[in-house]
Amino acid sequence: MAISFVDNFVLTIDGKKVASSETKDVINPATEEPFAVAPIATPQHLEDAVNAASRALPSWSATPVEKRQEMLSNLGDLVARHLQQFAELLSKEVGKPKAAAGKEVGGLVAWLKAAVSHSLPDETIVDTPQRKVVVRYVPLGVCAAITPWNFPLTLMAWKLVPALVTGNCLIVKPSPFAPLGTLKFGELAQQVLPPGVLSVLSGNDELGPWISKHPGIAKISLTGSVGTGKKAMASAASTLKRVTLELGGNDAAVVLDDVDPKAIAPKLFRGSFMNTGQVCVAMKRIYIHENVYEAVRDALVEYAKTVKVGDPLDPSNEVGPVQNQMQFEKVKIFFDDCDQNGYKFALGGKLVEHRKGYFLPITIIDNPPELSKIVQEEPFGPIVPLLRWNEEDDVVKRANDTNLGLAASVWSNDLDRAQNIARRLEAGTVWINEVQTTHWDQPFGGFKQSGVGVEHSKHGLYSWVNIQSLTLNRALL
Known part of the structure; x- marks a missing residue:
């Protein structure tokens, strides 16, 4: 099913397109002129997205990992069929030259296709006639990704693939400076993913703090400035959320x-x-x-x-x-x-x-x-x-x-x-x-104030799960 890349930018909640009465102009940095309008999510929109993710979580987390991997790979194929439209949108909203924009969309496709290599299977660490111990990797639940404006699709993929392949449901908040490609991705993804598994909410500067404080969200993965990371970590502390922070560098x-x-x-x-x-x-x-x-x-x-x-x-x-x-x-x-x-x-x-x-x-x-x-x-x-x-x-x-x-x-x-x-x-x-x-x-992450935790590899996958030790004593009672 084709989607329009030139107008009608909407939120995605519970598998549905959702409009907002409040909107924001998106500026083309090459012209300083507005060229599109993005919706501004309200607290109710966030509440609806969390509720939808909570409803979807039991079924999604119980879906065999091979099936989750297949869906993400199929989503990569779907994005590839719209590569030029995504690239042109990136050029307009981020200011990327055409070749660089196409490379970023190609990277999104590659990351989605690579989901087939991502998994955390159960590990048996003790198996004797008397006792068995299995280490299980259990999804955290409803999670959130807060992404920046410089690589909106790449850095979304870095969070989305490990979050979904490990059985979590995800709410993505793109930067208010460059929300359009992510909004269209969220709309397109509903052709593959079950309702509620992925929601995309664009907003203003208030949306991030609402997400950080929300008691129904178990983890935030954020890419942004050191200052933004510190604020998110402080807000997340109120509910002891897990955080992965990829912040600034002076390389x-x-x-x-x-x-x-x-x-x-x-x-x-x-x-x-x-x-x-x-x-x-x-x-x-x-x-x-x-x-x-x-x-x-x-x-x-x-x-x-x-x-x-x-x-x-x-x-x-x-x-x-x-x-x-x-x-x-x-x-x-x-x-x-x-x-x-x-x-x-x-x-x-x-x-x-x-x-x-x-x-x-x-x-x-x-x-x-x-x-x-x-x-x-x-x-x-x-x-x-x-x-x-x-x-x-x-x-x-x-x-x-x-x-x-x-x-x-x-x-x-x-x-x-x-x-x-x-x-x-x-x-x-x-x-x-x-x-x-x-x-x-x-693995990718920072030392010192450049971040908390890592993304990618099995080390990144671990940040999206709870680790459970399941023990079995074989002696009969």
């Missing part, structure tokens, strides 16, 4: 002195500026050995000049706008701070006044002070500092000198040396000679 990249500057430049560029730098695991600080500093800097600048910034619907543009006005204004503060402090701009820095859209130039700061704002904080936009180093102990100390620890990377042709540095970095994921690669079998 360091360490470049050794044996790299080929021209070969590494495209990799550093994409690691820093993909999705306009709006990636939790984007390179936020690039430490380059002093022996190759100028050569790598110049090669990176030269490569960056070949990349076009502009309307994401134009396939020749590889970098789009910042996603929303609030983030646009936050990132501009970093530009202004660098300018006011006299830091050297190797590239960019000058804003185009009176241009429509939340566009900022690709900007590279040349060796600012270690204690500068651009080094110490996460801009989440198209600006990155390059910094010199010459001693391994020093660069490891500088890379670790942050209260965040989401990801990091090391770049070298000496793999032993690179691994020695990587093992000393305080981050949940450390890549060597690659960046931003994830997989459903690879």
